[in-house]
Amino acid sequence: DTAVxxxxxxxxTQMGNDKSIKCEQNLxxxxxxxxxQDSKKFLKIMFxxxxxxxxxxxxxxxxxxxxxxxxxxxxxxxxxxELGDSAVYFCASSPIGAANEKLxxxxxxxxxxx
Amino acid sequence: xxSVGLHLPTLSVQxxxxxxxxxxxxxSASDYFIWYKQESGKGPQFIIDIRSNxxxxxxxxxxxxxxxxxxxxxxxxxxxQPGDSAVYFCAENNDRDDKIIFGKGTxxxxxx
Numbered sequence: 579d580t581a582v583x584x585x586x587x588x589x590x591t592q593m594g595n596d597k598s599i600k601c602e603q604n605l606x607x608x609x610x611x612x613x614x615q616d617s618k619k620f621l622k623i624m625f626x627x628x629x630x631x632x633x634x635x636x637x638x639x640x641x642x643x644x645x646x647x648x649x650x651x652x653x654x655x656x657x658x659x660e661l662g663d664s665a666v667y668f669c670a671s672s673p674i675g676a677a678n679e680k681l682x683x684x685x686x687x688x689x690x691x692x
Numbered sequence: 693x694x695s696v697g698l699h700l701p702t703l704s705v706q707x708x709x710x711x712x713x714x715x716x717x718x719x720s721a722s723d724y725f726i727w728y729k730q731e732s733g734k735g736p737q738f739i740i741d742i743r744s745n746x747x748x749x750x751x752x753x754x755x756x757x758x759x760x761x762x763x764x765x766x767x768x769x770x771x772x773q774p775g776d777s778a779v780y781f782c783a784e785n786n787d788r789d790d791k792i793i794f795g796k797g798t799x800x801x802x803x804x
Contacts, residue, residue, distance in 0.1 A: 618796070619700055619779055620796055620797075621781065621797075622794070623792070668735050677724060677785045677786060678723075678743065678785060680738040680741060681728075681792060683736050683737070684735050685734050686733075
């Protein structure tokens with residue numbers, strides 16, 4: 579009965595590869611997010627989708643492409659992986675994406691690019 | 693740039709004592725503040741929130757204090773337990789932005 583689940587938990591890959599991370603939420607929320615957490619634990623938003631529509635797109639390289647097939651899913655595809663992409667990626671959701679809502683996070687995907 | 697946070701320090705507290713974690717923010721338009729707890733290997737988890745029309749809010753063993761005059765937020769944890777060991781993040785939002793900005797976190801270490 580996990581609320582926000584993301585797979586895989588760990589992802590180790592070579593530079594230049596393409597990889598995807600999947601996220602699903604069963605909370606019935608309208609808005610989903612991807613956050614990146616670096617080695618210093620700093621959390622920065624990358625994207626948000628509201629009901630399959632892109633709302634926030636921070637200055638993230640074009641190699642990162644989110645896809646939301648329905649409002650319960652938000653996947654992240656990364657092309658041509660680079661060393662600097664190594665981080666923990668968190669998916670999150672919130673009820674309607676209003677300014678004053680708390681976020682529900684998944685357990686993270688630790689991406690290591692070698 | 694980011695308007696919330698600290699460098700990532702470590703706060704060491706004796707088990708049973710009270711913990712106080714501080715956070716400074718610079719965006720005076722921010723009107724909603726949240727504290728999250730992140731345990732090792734897990735995602736951040738909501739602890740408590742406060743809106744700008746309040747200066748104090750209490751939960752179970754936790755209290756958040758907001759001082760808008762000096763743009764300061766604090767999280768107080770009463771009778772700290774081993775399970776409180778985690779990294780704690782403050783975060784802020786305002787009605788004009790669609791995103792929550794996270795501070796840099798404080799690691800809470802519990803001494804036996």
